[in-house]
Amino acid sequence: MLPSAMATGCFISTGRSLTDAVTRVQLAESLGYETVYTTHIAGRESLTVLTAYALATSKIRIGTGVVPIYTRTPATMAQTAVTIDELSGGRLTLGLGVSHRAIVEGWHGQSIDRPVAEMREYAQIVRAIVRGEDPPRGEKWRTGFHLAGLEPRPQLPIYIAALSPAMLRLAGEIADGVLLWLCVPSYIRDVVIPQVKIGRERAGLSLEGFDIVPAVPSALTDDPQTAHQAMRRELLPYFALPFYRAMLERSGFQVDIEAYDRASGDVQAMQNAISADFLGQLAAIGGEQVVQAGVERYRDAGASSPCVGPIGGVDFDATLTAAVARAV
Numbered sequence: 130m131l132p133s134a135m136a137t138g139c140f141i142s143t144g145r146s147l148t149d150a151v152t153r154v155q156l157a158e159s160l161g162y163e164t165v166y167t168t169h170i171a172g173r174e175s176l177t178v179l180t181a182y183a184l185a186t187s188k189i190r191i192g193t194g195v196v197p198i199y200t201r202t203p204a205t206m207a208q209t210a211v212t213i214d215e216l217s218g219g220r221l222t223l224g225l226g227v228s229h230r231a232i233v234e235g236w237h238g239q240s241i242d243r244p245v246a247e248m249r250e251y252a253q254i255v256r257a258i259v260r261g262e263d264p265p266r267g268e269k270w271r272t273g274f275h276l277a278g279l280e281p282r283p284q285l286p287i288y289i290a291a292l293s294p295a296m297l298r299l300a301g302e303i304a305d306g307v308l309l310w311l312c313v314p315s316y317i318r319d320v321v322i323p324q325v326k327i328g329r330e331r332a333g334l335s336l337e338g339f340d341i342v343p344a345v346p347s348a349l350t351d352d353p354q355t356a357h358q359a360m361r362r363e364l365l366p367y368f369a370l371p372f373y374r375a376m377l378e379r380s381g382f383q384v385d386i387e388a389y390d391r392a393s394g395d396v397q398a399m400q401n402a403i404s405a406d407f408l409g410q411l412a413a414i415g416g417e418q419v420v421q422a423g424v425e426r427y428r429d430a431g432a433s434s435p436c437v438g439p440i441g442g443v444d445f446d447a448t449l450t451a452a453v454a455r456a457v
Contacts, residue, residue, distance in 0.1 A: 136163035137424065137453055138436035140194060140344055141182075143173045150178070151185045156446060158189040160453050164222060166194030166308075166342075166436060176209050183217035192222035194308055194344070194436075195290040198251045199227075199239040203267075204274035206251075207258035214259075214282045224308050225252055226290035227372075242269075245295045252287055252303055259285050288342065292376040294324045301328020306340030306434075311364070311373055313410040314430035316380045317343060322431045342434045343427050347413040347420050348443040349451040356414045359441040361400040368403065382407050412440070417451040424452055 139162050143150040154165050165182060169175035179191045191213075198206070206223075214221040227244045234240060241247070250267040257264045261281030264272050288306035291297045297320070300307040307325060309317065326336055348356040367373045368389045377386055385404050392398030408414075413423020427435035437452045439445040 136434040138162055138164040138166060138190075138192075138342065138434050139449060139452075140166050140168065140436055140438040142168045143178055147173060147178070147181060151181055153446060153449070154182045154189065155185055157449055158186045160449060162189060162437075162449070162453065163434065164190035164192055164342075164436070166192045166222075166224065168194055169196045169200075176213060179213055179221065180216065183213060183220065187218075188220075190220045190222055191217060192288070193224040194342075195224035195226035195288070197227065198225050198248060199241070202272065203251050203254035203264070203270050204258060204272045207255045207274070208276070210255070210285060211259050211276060211279065211282045214285050215279060219282070219284065222286045222288055222306070223255070224288045224290060225255070226308070227296075245293075245299055248289060248296065249299055249303060252289060256287055256303075259283070259287075286340075288340065291321075292372050294320065297321055297324035298328040298331070301325035301339065302331045303328075305338075306342055309341070309343040309432075311367060311376065311411065312343055313380055313407070314426045314432075315410070316376070317341065317427065317432055318430040320379060340434050341432045342436055343432050344438045345413050345424050345427055345435050346411060346440050347423065347437045347448050347452055348415075348440040349417060349420055349448040350414060350443050351416070353414045356412075356440050356443055357405065357408050358400075359443070360408055360412060361403045363441055364403055365396070365400055368399070377407075413437075413452070414440070417454055420448065420451050421454065 139157050141150055141153050157165050167175050167178050175193045175196050182191045210221060210223045227248055247269050250269060254264045254267055254270055258274060259281060260283045261276060286305040288308050289300040289304040290308040291300045329336055346360060350356050374386055385402055385407055388402035389399050392402050413420045424435050437449060
């Protein structure tokens, strides 16, 4: 089951306290959020966290935003996803991503060789397993795994994280949705929608029913400048990652990238290279109406399920409440 039209989601990761995160997910459910996603970095394991979220809720969808494909085999991913989907009553959205070489190679001892081809292979194997079908023969991943002792979950949605045109086309072709990070509304309108549409057409499908899910960093605050500085600190690592750099250049922020590179070694100058223009387009920061309008900018650009995300140092419970106040 995919999110309904005009859906709004949110990102809730565990931070310092899993207990607090579960309470926040319950708040999001009570406010009418359609889906809650959690990230997968170096803290608590995302699919285990979603199990906790599922047990504490009854309606809100739960999703990975995203789990890297190189952290486990397709068979293990599919088996885990089917188990959580059963446990949650069919509420799981499995978000898959490539991640980055520094993480895949440095943390997990794996290699990213052909990211688009490898994502295609991985997602198709996972899809076949969760449907109870024979998995296709892969080059990087080879498996004859079949589920036994539990029913397949053919309706389990699989989303792909994408930034580049090629990965966006792949998402449109083989996935049920696309997950976006640091993609401003103009990039969604001018790059994401057209490339996803090409992929959908390859599969003989229209855009109808395909979920476009951007993260929208949001903050209910009367001090936008402090929130901007918090964002600059949080976004700094992404300006060093090749996949994000390429996307930001395509988005028209070449000047930011160049300023970041010139400031190399000077952390404060590197943060200052992230322009107010970029932050203003990316985020929804300010009073209640400003936060709501910031989220709606993404919907106007073609996103089907904009997802409210936190900014450090700001009351995220209050932000979650403000972002959907008109719908409650």
